[in-house]
Amino acid sequence: MKQDxxxxxxxTIVALSAISxxxxxxxxxxxxxxPIILRVGAKDFFLSGDWYPGEGKFGIMNMIxxxxxxxxxxxxxxAVFGLGCAVVLTQFAPRQLVVILKPAxxxxxxxxxxxxxFIGVVVLVPLVREYLxxxxxxxxxxxxxxxxxxxxxxxxxxxxxxxxxxxxxRDGAIALGATRWQTTHMxxxxxxxxxxxxxxxxxxxxxxGETMAVIMVAGNALELPHSILDPVRTLTSNIALEMGYAAGxxxxxxxxxxxxxxxxxxxxxxxALTISRRSAGKxxxx
Amino acid sequence: xxxxxxxxxxxxxxxxxxxxxxxSELEMIxxxxxxxxxxxxxxxxxxxLSIIKADDFSFYYGSxxxxxxxxxxxxxxxxxxxxxxxxxxxxxxxxxxxxxxxLIPNIHVEGKLFVNNQDIYSxxxxxxxxxxxVGMVFQKPNPFPKxxxxxxxxxxxxxxxxxxxxxxxxxxxxxxxxxLWDEVKDDLKKSALALxxxxxxxxxxxxxxxxxxxxLLMDEPCSALDPIATSxxxxxxxxxxxxxxxxxVTHNMQQAxxxxxxxxxxxxxxxIEYDLTTKIFSNPSNKQTEDYVTxxxx
Ligand SMILES: Nc1ncnc2c1ncn2[C@@H]1O[C@H](COP(=O)(O)OP(=O)(O)OP(=O)(O)O)[C@@H](O)[C@H]1O
Ligand SMILES: [Mg+2]
Numbered sequence: 001m002k003q004d005x006x007x008x009x010x011x012t013i014v015a016l017s018a019i020s021x022x023x024x025x026x027x028x029x030x031x032x033x034x035p036i037i038l039r040v041g042a043k044d045f046f047l048s049g050d051w052y053p054g055e056g057k058f059g060i061m062n063m064i065x066x067x068x069x070x071x072x073x074x075x076x077x078x079a080v081f082g083l084g085c086a087v088v089l090t091q092f093a094p095r096q097l098v099v100i101l102k103p104a105x106x107x108x109x110x111x112x113x114x115x116x117x118f119i120g121v122v123v124l125v126p127l128v129r130e131y132l133x134x135x136x137x138x139x140x141x142x143x144x145x146x147x148x149x150x151x152x153x154x155x156x157x158x159x160x161x162x163x164x165x166x167x168x169x170r171d172g173a174i175a176l177g178a179t180r181w182q183t184t185h186m187x188x189x190x191x192x193x194x195x196x197x198x199x200x201x202x203x204x205x206x207x208x209g210e211t212m213a214v215i216m217v218a219g220n221a222l223e224l225p226h227s228i229l230d231p232v233r234t235l236t237s238n239i240a241l242e243m244g245y246a247a248g249x250x251x252x253x254x255x256x257x258x259x260x261x262x263x264x265x266x267x268x269x270x271x272a273l274t275i276s277r278r279s280a281g282k283x284x285x286x
Numbered sequence: 287x288x289x290x291x292x293x294x295x296x297x298x299x300x301x302x303x304x305x306x307x308x309x310s311e312l313e314m315i316x317x318x319x320x321x322x323x324x325x326x327x328x329x330x331x332x333x334x335l336s337i338i339k340a341d342d343f344s345f346y347y348g349s350x351x352x353x354x355x356x357x358x359x360x361x362x363x364x365x366x367x368x369x370x371x372x373x374x375x376x377x378x379x380x381x382x383x384x385x386x387x388x389l390i391p392n393i394h395v396e397g398k399l400f401v402n403n404q405d406i407y408s409x410x411x412x413x414x415x416x417x418x419x420v421g422m423v424f425q426k427p428n429p430f431p432k433x434x435x436x437x438x439x440x441x442x443x444x445x446x447x448x449x450x451x452x453x454x455x456x457x458x459x460x461x462x463x464x465x466l467w468d469e470v471k472d473d474l475k476k477s478a479l480a481l482x483x484x485x486x487x488x489x490x491x492x493x494x495x496x497x498x499x500x501x502l503l504m505d506e507p508c509s510a511l512d513p514i515a516t517s518x519x520x521x522x523x524x525x526x527x528x529x530x531x532x533x534x535v536t537h538n539m540q541q542a543x544x545x546x547x548x549x550x551x552x553x554x555x556x557x558i559e560y561d562l563t564t565k566i567f568s569n570p571s572n573k574q575t576e577d578y579v580t581x582x583x584x
Contacts, residue, residue: 169430
């Protein structure tokens with residue numbers, strides 16, 4: 001009895017400290033970042049592309065656009081290939097292939113991002129520069145690198161979600177004369193829809209937060225990009241690149257960049273959670 | 287050893303439905319298709335009364351036999367019950383008839399299984415056609431997480447039917463055949479998952495009927511249902527057999543006795559006895575059958 005109580009208290013302390021460090025970080029980031037947004041004005045901060053810290057100009061619009069463009073590209077690539085992999089793994093591949101492919105895709109998640117960046121610089125950047133034009137360091141290149149990085153997330157969550165679809169749905173469809181493909185897209189993917197959407201959004205969260213690989217392949221230019229072959233700077237890159245020497249207002253502006261990122265990721269995660277809760281609720285009702 | 291069924295008695299039952307059979311024979315036996323499968327046809331008697339015929343049929347999971355050396359004929363417009371202890375291969379045999387067991391890796395079959403005089407394990411067979419001819423109802427009601435309408439319309443949609451009015455008519459007819467129409471006609475848009483278990487099972491029957499099959503396979507269709515829902519399904523089976531051939535697996539002896547004309551007793555993957563249900567239950571020829579139906583066994 002007594003032992004239970006001690007363990008309970010100890011665990012509560014551990015849990016509380018984890019939560020409180022999260023709260024502390026949040027408070028700290030907002031405390032450091034918010035004042036500058038208020039001082040500069042939300043409009044000038046978010047809707048201006050002029051980032052000249054030396055002159056006190058802190059407009060992060062181009063970076064927001066950069067982050068969103070790169071993330072959107074990554075998610076398109078990650079969604080197409082990730083969902084494709086998940087469908088093949090769960091519906092079409094023979095068991096022997098699944099045993100090899102699934103761990104292989106999961107290993108992708110364990111590769112450090114700097115390695116992805118490095119491969120991107122060495123292989124992808126010259127390819128894009130040569131065949132598509134531009135400097136090679138671009139939205140497209142970053143999207144491809146990030147797309148490959150989020151592939152394991154999307155694939156493994158989608159595989160889980162698809163496998164959670166009751167087998168009886170598949171049997172029911174096959175028994176009515178559906179082909180495998182008809183069963184997959186008319187019944188199984190429909191039933192797994194919300195879970196797959198949640199996988200995309202989690203992948204998106206990962207892509208928008210990625211820093212190292214993006215710094216290496218995105219080019220980090222401050223101009224507004226006009227095509228997917230133009231270089232961009234993302235919110236994360238901006239913080240990482242300038243943190244080392246920033247001071248005063250500049251430093252605060254970087255925190256404000258962090259606040260922006262924080263809010264975007266929070267929104268994405270909330271959407272993902274709501275969607276997957278809703279689908280879990282539906283499953284429980286069955 | 288499989289006991290040969292008492293042919294005279296079977297024939298007498300078949301005669302009693304002969305009128306019906308005669309009128310629908312042409313429609314049931316598609317002459318063109320028979321010609322396509324000519325080489326297999328030669329093993330059939332001149333004119334078969336049966337709609338399903340197993341000829342020394344065995345089904346293997348890997349090297350393990352699920353059923354072996356089954357030879358039996360299932361007659362049209364009757365309810366044939368398959369009974370036997372757990373694991374004796376009832377489901378295996380049933381699921382061989384629409385080849386839904388094909389989804390399991392490493393299976394193979396020996397012998398022959400005919401539906402409508404077509405060797406369904408031959409290469410020429412079109413699985414989509416087969417499954418639309420041979421509908422299936424599962425143990426646990428398994429409606430799709432879609433509306434009632436979309437559940438029943440699924441089969442016709444697979445056949446490429448898109449016209450709303452045609453779909454609507456098929457859905458209504460199928461639901462009516464499954465004795466569910468009156469209960470759901472006002473909210474066909476409602477999710478099928480919101481129905482009760484018994485209603486869901488009748489919805490699954492309606493769904494199976496939507497492709498206008500000849501045969502309806504039912505694998506313990508009432509085992510997840512309460513007694514009232516069960517008796518509704520049994521009544522439904524009684525009416526459905528006017529238009530369909532029904533093969534039902536059941537663990538419930540009373541149910542088998544109530545709904546079926548013919549009964550097959552399986553044990554350890556073999557067909558032990560196949561005869562009129564009345565005979566199986568009152569005066570079985572085989573000791574094992576007797577022990578089973580009187581509850582002294584398995
Ligand atoms: N997917 C499978 N893989 C391997 N063996 C199987 C598989 N399904 C069934 N079997 C085996 O085949 C045999 C017959 O099984 P089957 O499911 O047909 O029995 P059943 O008569 O329907 O039993 P129950 O009354 O419990 O439903 C059993 O020994 C079972 O272990
Ligand atoms: Mg079974």
